[in-house]
Amino acid sequence: MKAKILITPKSFANYKDSVYPDIVCQGYEIIENRLGRTMTGEEIVELASEEVVGIIIGIDPLPAGVLRRCKDLRAVSKYGMGTDNIDLDAARELNIEVQIAAGTNNVSVAEHTIGLLFAAARRIPKNVAEVKLGHWERMMGIELTGKTIGVVGGGQIGREVAIRAKGIGMRVLLYDPFLQADAEAYLTSNGIRRIEQLEELLAQSDAVSLHVPYTPNTKHLINAETINRMKHGAMLINTSRGELVDEEVLYEALLVNRISAAAQDVFSVEPPEIGNKLVGLDNFFLTSHTGAYTKDAVERMATVSTRNLLEMLGRTTERRL
Template sequence: MPKVLITPKSFANYKASVYPLIIEQGYDIIENNLGRTMTEAEIVEQAREGVVGIIIGVDPLPAEVLAQCKDLRAVSKYGMGMDNIDQDKAKELGIQLRNAAGSNHISVAEHAIGLLFALARNIPHIVASVKQGHWERSMGIELTGKTIGVIGGGQIGREVALRAKGIGMQPVIYDPFLRDDSFLEANGMGRIHQLELLLEQADVVSLHLPYTPQTKHLINEETLARMKSSALLINTSRGELVDEDALYAALTSGGIAGAAQDVFSVEPPEAGHQLLQLDRFLLTSHTGAFTKEAVARMATLSTQNLLDMLNAPTEQKA
């Protein structure tokens, strides 16, 4: 019987509703029971033969793994970003790909705004201080009236802009691939066509774009130098978008006022990483999409996407 490999750790929480959909289509299910992200070798061990579909989380699917999955016909992403999958190799092999678009954009946007409030009002530092028996105040800043530069005008970036506008901020969006200004016009938002101008004008810069060779280290020594010394940086996209050494230098020199991320270049970061020693750097554990509502939507949509792909006529694999 053909098999489906399911790698996301949280997927099993919704097995009662989605597993029957897979089983009734005639597929056996292989679960990731490791309690962690699977390695390349572990994926190959499970999917080398007989696995026709994979529902993948953040686990790696590079070219060499895809090439060894002899019967694989479809990969469904449990989430949005597909930078952990070699999409060119998948296309070469005739493996269909689809992500769970529209399932987690609300949760990630809310997390981005939450990180912004935490950073603007020094909330983590104050809470930790009070729990240690202190009763000291730490001056924050108001967000009302501030300009938030949203880099990336996709679903998440738009939701962040809407929420920022709702709390009295002035959103501007930079996205060279945005072809339709109707969203901006309908919501009274501005657009900037040059990244340099956005960085120079924004009080807050929020990143909402995929990781590609072109976006690697988009935030670097040069771009950080263009930002206001009072500016805050929010990153809920991918850790590789930010040059972490350059960010550390900017934070310790006063180049920018603070940064908060839900992502890191290596997750989890190594113990004692220099950025983790800074009060003005906040890091959460890639939890932006990890809400009950988003996870339920991702489980349902990624399952349906996989079954749709497996049931569709496909070309013979190379």
């Protein structure tokens, strides 16, 4: 029997002609997600409990229980950057290699972030909706030039956002207690100021943009206390993970204009329930987790995640010989 590779991301098939031959050439049989949606853990187990040695995973869940039931699994290649849907501790325990597709979607997400920033500053979604209803009323917005943006998270995406914000004339503050060794050169060359305390960044920023992974430590990073630290009337942008924001607290803050607007590409439950009160607010804008969904990024993610998986499987095969 041929060893198999499971591919779960729905958009991956758009580039099958360029990447599938590489997989087949290595002797693997391909199993696709044909459900037209994100798979559940049980659905993954149904396809991958035996003979599947590698998985290219999107946002589908790979908790410890699923990983343990995939008996022949040796490598997981993330189609993207975030790994919060993968139990990394269980993967290490089971000797399953995991690798992300680094550097593939950071530009797309950063551009989407800046787009949401403009949408919030100029109330573009509300204005467009009103015009479509036949209402020709001007809506007051604000300029971004000269304003301060606080970027929370100095990884690849956060850095790209910071550079673009500088390009439109904003003052950029960056908070990340885990900045890598090359950070000082990056900060100096781009005129970005590092802030040591999150509270200080929140207090100085006209807009706050989140670019950190979801972990137990970052859950509800934006909560009643941190919102109270923000400038009155500041804007919040979140293209990272919905769980970073306490949505009940955000709703109350937007309702009284403590925060003037919030724009997100992520939500705690995706899609949100019909009639969700936060989504219904005029000053809350939500896109459908589409930040990384550009032709350019998807093609790069398909290529890199395939290459990563084949390299991992090659290493694990050599170790077993």
